[in-house]
Amino acid sequence: GSLGQELELALNRGAEQAVPEATSVLGDAIKAMTWQDAQGILDGPDDAATHYFKRTTSKPLAQRFAPIVENALSGHRCGEIL
Numbered sequence: 001g002s003l004g005q006e007l008e009l010a011l012n013r014g015a016e017q018a019v020p021e022a023t024s025v026l027g028d029a030i031k032a033m034t035w036q037d038a039q040g041i042l043d044g045p046d047d048a049a050t051h052y053f054k055r056t057t058s059k060p061l062a063q064r065f066a067p068i069v070e071n072a073l074s075g076h077r078c079g080e081i082l
Helices: 002-031 035-041 048-073 077-081
Strands: none
Touching: 002 048, 035 048
């Protein structure tokens, strides 16, 4: 219904605002990559890069996204439910 559509719209707007933060965090992870990390990705399993980025970006992304999502939901009826 309407509340679900509001929630979807608010989350989409939050996601749009979070893109620059994600770009920054991913860029930082690439800059911090060591030769050993790169070799592990090349020699590791098919999902080695995924594991590297999950390990190096999950916490910073969550920290940066939380206030953006909270702000996107504030002022909406859906924010009161969450």
